[in-house]
Amino acid sequence: MSSPTVRRGGVGSTSRGAWVLDVSFVRRWIVEAAARIEEQRDFLTQLDAAIGDADHGINMHRGFGAALATLESSAADQPPGELLERVGMTIVYRVGGAAGPLFGTGFRDIGRTISDAPAPDAEALLMALTAGLDGIQRLGAAAPGDKTIVDAWAPALTAFESSLRSGGRVDEAAREAADAATIGVAATLPMQARKGRASYLGSRSIGHQDPGATSTALLFGALERVVRRTA
Ligand SMILES: [Mg+2]
Numbered sequence: 001m002s003s004p005t006v007r008r009g010g011v012g013s014t015s016r017g018a019w020v021l022d023v024s025f026v027r028r029w030i031v032e033a034a035a036r037i038e039e040q041r042d043f044l045t046q047l048d049a050a051i052g053d054a055d056h057g058i059n060m061h062r063g064f065g066a067a068l069a070t071l072e073s074s075a076a077d078q079p080p081g082e083l084l085e086r087v088g089m090t091i092v093y094r095v096g097g098a099a100g101p102l103f104g105t106g107f108r109d110i111g112r113t114i115s116d117a118p119a120p121d122a123e124a125l126l127m128a129l130t131a132g133l134d135g136i137q138r139l140g141a142a143a144p145g146d147k148t149i150v151d152a153w154a155p156a157l158t159a160f161e162s163s164l165r166s167g168g169r170v171d172e173a174a175r176e177a178a179d180a181a182t183i184g185v186a187a188t189l190p191m192q193a194r195k196g197r198a199s200y201l202g203s204r205s206i207g208h209q210d211p212g213a214t215s216t217a218l219l220f221g222a223l224e225r226v227v228r229r230t231a
Contacts, residue, residue, distance in 0.1 A: 019170050019231040021120040021128075026080040027071055028230065030087055032222035034064035040218060047211040051198040056099060056211040063095030063103070080120070084111030098196050099212055102136050102149055103219075109135035122170040129157055129177075140195060147191040147198060147205065152216035156181035171224075171231035178224035181217040188213045 019025075037044070037060045044057030070090045074083055088108030092101050113131040117124035133153045142148040159180035163173035188210035193199040198210070 019122070019227065021080060021114060021117075021122075021124050023076075023078060023080040023083060025226060025230050026083050026114075028226040029223055030064070030067050030071055032226050033219050034068050036218040036222050037061055037064045037215065040214070044211050044214060047209055047214055050208045051193065051201055051205050052211060053097070053197060055097060056215070059096045059099055060103075060215055063091045063100060066090045066094040079115060081111045081113070081115030081117075084108070084114060087111070098140070099149075099215070102140050102212070103215070105135040105139050106132035106149075106153075122164055122173065125170070126157075126161055126164060126173075129153075129160060133157055142195040145191060146194040147188045147210045147213070148193075148195050149210075149212040149216045151188050151191070151210065152181040152184040152213040152220070155184040155187075156216070156220045169231060171228045174220075174224040174227035174231075178217070178220045181213075181220040185209060185213045185217045 037057075041057035041061040044060060045054055046057075048054050048056035067087045067090050070086050071083070074086060078086075085108050088104045088106070088111055090104070091107055092104030094100065095103060110128040110132040113128040114120070114124055117127060133150070136149055136153065137143075140148065140150075142150045144150055144154050156177040160173045160177035163176045164170070168176070186209075189207060191206070191210070192203055193201065193205035193210070196212075198205045198208075
């Protein structure tokens with residue numbers, strides 16, 4: 001992963017407010033994400049039917065259902081990073097297709113980074129989300145513009161970081177990240193897929209919204225809502 005320099009007491013640090021990247025936040029994030037994926041399960045599958053094999057919503061729903069079971073089977077005081085690592089491994093094993101290893105690796109690397117962070121603050125969340133994207137790109141070798149998860153995650157991360165760097169509160173940064181992810185999803189429509197099953201379609205993948213990017217926007221939407229409620 002790239003390693004952003006950690007600035008103690010940097011913007012978004014807990015000294016500016018009550019927000020803490022704790023296990024309660026992590027649990028709420030996964031619960032909210034699972035709810036959104038359940039709501040959008042059929043839509044995600046429809047998107048995948050157009051340019052893939054029509055299982056993305058089914059797989060994500062099964063994986064996040066398993067992630068909820070992981071939350072239930074984890075000790076209440078399990079450190080947040082360790083809990084996200086467990087969630088990541090659950091998603092690797094329970095979500096099929098390419099999405100399982102990609103999202104699972106993302107959550108696992110988010111968790112590892114939180115475990116190593118010097119303070120449970122907005123900087124730690126930024127580092128963790130960065131590590132998540134790094135993990136996904138290391139595994140999937142997708143670049144921006146390939147019509148993948150990266151096309152929502154990368155702009156969300158850029159927006160989150162620039163908001164924090166310009167003095168934004170963590171909830172503002174999370175809102176800008178969620179908005180950027182949504183815009184990133186729309187931007188996948190005119191793209192020709194260059195990774196994954198959709199790439200087999202060549203130019204026929206143009207005009208369709210990418211399912212993985214769509215799921216990514218749901219994860220960032222969930223993050224925004226939970227940060228807003230806890231900040
Ligand atoms: Mg599929």
